[in-house]
Amino acid sequence: DQQVKQNSPSLSVQEGRISILNCDYTNSMFDYFLWYKKYPAEGPTFLISISSIKDKNEDGRFTVFLNKSAKHLSLHIVPSQPGDSAVYFCAATGSAQGGSEKLVFGKGTKLTVNP
C-alpha cells in the first residue's frame, strides 16, 4: 500500500501562471517532507523541504504548504516557467523512520509549462 500518493500523473499550465502539485500521505509518523524535480535521463534534484513543525516553507518561486490534519502537502510554483517542465516527486520520512535513509516517494507528477 502506497504511503505517499501523487494522484495526478500529469499537469499542464501556462507560462506565468501558478502550478500546484499535490501530495497525500497516510503515515502519521512522517514529520519531514521533500519535493524533488527530475528531468529525463537525470537523477532527481532536491527542491524544497518542510518539517512538520511548520505549515509553510518558501524558497524563491517555490512554496510548500503542509496540512497535517489532512495529511496533505502541496508545492506551488509562481510564476511557472517552461524550464520548470519536469517530473516532480513528493517524498516523506520521519525521525522515527530513519530520516533521509528511509525516504518514501510518490509516483511523481509530470508538469508541462507551455510558453
Add this chain to the structure above:
Amino acid sequence: ETGVTQTPRHLVMGMTNKKSLKCEQHLGHNAMYWYKQSAKKPLELMFVYNFKEQTENNSVPSRFSPECPNSSHLFLHLHTLQPEDSALYLCASSQGGGMNTEAFFGQGTRLTVV
C-alpha cells in the same frame, strides 16, 4: 568534482553477464543508497549504507550485491539479471545517522538487460 557521480550512465548486459555500477560522492556524507526506478512506479529503495555498514536491504534478490568500501564509494554488482531488472538505478547520499535531511542523487545508470 562535486555531488554524486554514477558510472556508467548507460549499460546493456546479457542475462549471463556480470557487471558493476559505481557511485562516488564528494559531499562528505555518511549514508549512501541504491534506488531503482522502473516505469510508472515510485522510486524503490534497495540498499542503505550508514557509516559503511549496511542498514537496509529491502528484500532485494541476491543477483544484486552491494559493496561499500568507504563512505565515499558505493558499488552495485550485478549477475545473472533478468529482463525485468531493466530500469534506472539511482545512487544517493545524505548526512546519515537517521537525520531528517535531504538526499542528493546521482544522474543514474540506465540498465537494459537483454
